[in-house]
Amino acid sequence: MDLFADLGQYGNDFFRGDMLDKYIIQFCFMNVIQAVSFPAMQSVWGRWAPKYERSRLITVAGLGPTIGYILTFSTSGWLCDNGFDNGWGSIFYIGGGCTLLWVVLWFYMASDTPDENRWISEIEKEYINSNIEYDTTKRTKNVPWKDIFTSRAFWACLTAHTCNNWTNYTLLTSLPLFMKEALKFDVESNGLLSSIPYIASLISSFLSGQFADMIRTRGWLDTTKTRKLFQITAFIGAGILMVATSFMTCAYRNLAVAFLSLAVLFTGLCSAAYPVNHVDFAPKYAGVLYGITNTVGTVPGMVAPIVAGVLTQNKTQEEWRRVFYVCAVFDLFGAIIFGLFASGEIQPWAKDSTEESDKDKVTGNELTSGNEDRK
Numbered sequence: 001m002d003l004f005a006d007l008g009q010y011g012n013d014f015f016r017g018d019m020l021d022k023y024i025i026q027f028c029f030m031n032v033i034q035a036v037s038f039p040a041m042q043s044v045w046g047r048w049a050p051k052y053e054r055s056r057l058i059t060v061a062g063l064g065p066t067i068g069y070i071l072t073f074s075t076s077g078w079l080c081d082n083g084f085d086n087g088w089g090s091i092f093y094i095g096g097g098c099t100l101l102w103v104v105l106w107f108y109m110a111s112d113t114p115d116e117n118r119w120i121s122e123i124e125k126e127y128i129n130s131n132i133e134y135d136t137t138k139r140t141k142n143v144p145w146k147d148i149f150t151s152r153a154f155w156a157c158l159t160a161h162t163c164n165n166w167t168n169y170t171l172l173t174s175l176p177l178f179m180k181e182a183l184k185f186d187v188e189s190n191g192l193l194s195s196i197p198y199i200a201s202l203i204s205s206f207l208s209g210q211f212a213d214m215i216r217t218r219g220w221l222d223t224t225k226t227r228k229l230f231q232i233t234a235f236i237g238a239g240i241l242m243v244a245t246s247f248m249t250c251a252y253r254n255l256a257v258a259f260l261s262l263a264v265l266f267t268g269l270c271s272a273a274y275p276v277n278h279v280d281f282a283p284k285y286a287g288v289l290y291g292i293t294n295t296v297g298t299v300p301g302m303v304a305p306i307v308a309g310v311l312t313q314n315k316t317q318e319e320w321r322r323v324f325y326v327c328a329v330f331d332l333f334g335a336i337i338f339g340l341f342a343s344g345e346i347q348p349w350a351k352d353s354t355e356e357s358d359k360d361k362v363t364g365n366e367l368t369s370g371n372e373d374r375k
Helices: 002-015 020-034 037-048 051-061 063-082 088-109 122-130 145-149 152-181 187-217 223-246 250-272 274-281 283-297 299-311 317-341 354-374
Strands: none
Touching (some): 037 051, 037 274, 037 283, 051 250, 051 274, 063 088, 063 187, 152 223, 152 274, 152 299, 152 317, 187 250, 223 317, 274 283, 299 317
């Protein structure tokens, strides 16, 4: 699956040209193929992440996109002016090349389950398998669609994912414009400044995973309360700071950058909440669940930039304030829904069925008895 994501990145090189239709094909092809990456990783973590290490493992793995944002924002301006292939093209070639290198390492080192991995010891395999809530050696034949779509925990994750992505996509696509139009930063410094909030997010994402597992391991809070604590704090903190940013004028633009950095820092706290929560309540179906929530959560990526464009036609400070108000409303709604309905406990429909377990025991007893008779 991740090979397809790499090919999608290289689609930038193949389709890149001056015609609008080529750009449309390029980005559609890239995004459709890259869409499998996150659900694939969730499926892997459902088989690999022990219960009290999930926050740390999944948040560290999730730092990749943030690192990508930082490198892209901080280097794209310089590459446009000094890179090869007319500057702009070098951004895509370098990104595609790094992705291909990662894919080679992935196929060489990764495996679906701990039992299939050649790089870890038998003690590690036993430890991981004993801390996963289902039998990872079996392939899931039937997905309980009805149970999934009637699960409050699922809808809480979907809502949090969508609301969080509205803020993320708004910042990702509109932050450079806000820096330029409202705060009057020049293009080169704009790229560097746009990367600062994501450096803050990188730090908070990493620390949130460490603290979330520490809180659960020491028994201060159970998994459900821990996920709610981090998600609600992320939403409320980001919403307040984005509203505060909207009131900053050019005279206080450095303070605006500080507020934006703190807002994105708060969004990083959710790395220990809804992204991990899929694996908490349904590790067997984590890939399926994340595929659904990520599909719906991608809608803001298409709608949020359009809304921002409609609201800022005159490029004024007051218009940009409305954009941040909309983000704050989504953050508040997400905090309420996740706070009411999220769960960190494995759901009954996500457990191995009793019938399958009984069959396995019977089969195992029959094999043992047969071996004893032959002896």
